Amino acid sequence: MMRTGKGWLGVALALLARQATAQTRVDERWPLDSGGAVRIVSPLGRIRVLGWDADSLAVSVRFEQRGGGRFSAAGDAHVRKLVVDPAAGSAELEVHVPRGATVWLKSVSARIDIEGVDGTLDVSSQGGSIRVLGTPRDVTAETMDGSVELAGGTARARVKTVSGDILLRGASQDLAASTLSGHIVVRAAGWQRGGTGVQRGKFASVTGDISFDGELGRGGGVELESQSGRVVVRVPATTIADFDVLTIGGAITNHLGDAQPKPGTAGTGQELRFSTGAVGSGAQITARTFKGAILLEPK
Amino acid sequence: MMCPHMDAQLNEYVDGTLAARDRASVEAHLAECAGCRAAVAELRSLAAAAATLPKSVEPGRDLWAAIETRIRQRAPRNVQRVWWFGALAAAAVLVLAFGIYRLTARPPDRRMGEGWVAVQADFDRATNELGVILAAERGRLRPGTVAVLERNLAVIDAAIAESRAALARDPANTELRRLFAAASRQKVELLQWVTRVAAS
């Protein structure tokens, strides 16, 4: 059925009007380059970002409050910025992006899930949890007391929390995670399971425990450092690596071979340096604590 | 009358910024040129008069009232300042990180002693300034956020105190320094969160 010209105008005006006024539900779609960028700002509620194979960006927003809130989406086929007004209260946001897109996300306490994106991710929040599934090329995730989980594999990941726990699973090459009082758990997959093993890892905490459970790529290096958290390193008994372990006030326990810790050369604490295999031929594992215990054991 | 082409040189001569060779050639000229000698004398007395002009001149009326009005109007915590403090925090972290890098890069350096004191001083200064921000911004932050920040601030301060005490007993211990530096960096990052949260 054909609409009159006036009818179409009415629809167009209504669409435009929706952009600026309160609404309980928004569904929009725009073209976006396969390598385009999306910036998302949504303070409260839930945010899901899903990679897909279309060169377009689709957004679906549901506002919890009746009367809804404000949502704006400015941009073009290269970059688009989606903003949910904080005054809108809690919002459930579902965003489909091209797989190779760059996604920049900022929230206060929304629960964030990102799946199937291969591009670059930059996520920053205060209290919400962040979960990334898939193989993004580059991930930066920061939150204060939310937890962060990366599962899959990335080339490079940088994770920072204050008190949130950090879980890194999968095959990643260059990992760095830092927390003040959260716990860090790294479960790294090695080449036997299709990954290349961690090449570079740096994990630091003040009071949180750090647990590294995985395989190391040849020539790789892992550093673990904590003030008073417990540091556990669990690698296959066949791992070829140089171990350099030191604690000022804690205790070192070694179950990877016969080497036993010695009193520290500076007069305090304990030190343990040994190699499983020819020195320098494998990976480097360095562990330092002020007073946390350090445990080395086979997987 | 001064020789016109000598203007720049005579000025530089009077200011003492001529190279030795040029000075000699100017002096040779002065020995023979009364006009230029007079010019030099004038330049010197001008310089002397300028230097002894009263350094202080009281304004004709009191300007304080207007100044006070303007500074009172400045919003006590305006966004620009918070941004600036954020930048300061970033700079502080950079300074600290660079200092730590220099000091912990192998091989250890005998000069580390003084450098380390400087790094600690930089850190203290940076965290003092940032600590002021937290105190100031506390009222603007959500209570939940404040709780997390204060709890973790207590944690990191305790860790730093322990590290510092150990370092005081054993100042040359490289490993202790590294751990202290790591704790310090965590504190600066924590306070960066404060500035970021407060500015949002």
Next chain:
Amino acid sequence: MHSDPTDLIHRARQGDRAAFETLYHAHVGRVYALCLRLTADRALAEERTQDAFVRAWERLATFRGESAFSSWLYRLTVNEVLLGRRAERRRGARIVTTDDPAALERPGAASVAAGTALDLERAVAALPPGAREVFVLHDVEGYRHEEIAQLTGVAVGTSKAQLFRARRLLREALNR
């Protein structure tokens, strides 16, 4: 009451306006003299003096004691004056340099004694702005050409040229 200056600064930084007022009284003469000589305009000098102190209040947090407070304050003042002039130039306003000897005559002023000094002040006020600024900064305030170049945004060579020109004009004026 004699206040320790570092304590005053510290208090002013925390927001203590009374402490800042004490600092104001201690330094306003110097700041005003600087503004007056650079602008050669009493009204403008008063404005710039106020600008300088307001800016100092805003920027106190950045003063870290590496130099004397006065040096920091005077440098900030120079910036305010020169910034104002550049802004006005951009807006196309003509800087009116009023040769106002009255501004320089303070009844009972101890230091303005010799006629020469007054003549010099007048002559400086009559200089074209660029030359005047460099002369005041170099010969009166003692800044080096490198610093002047940074503050005024000209090349070091230009700064020197302006200075020599200022001196030539002053000598001619004073010899008349």
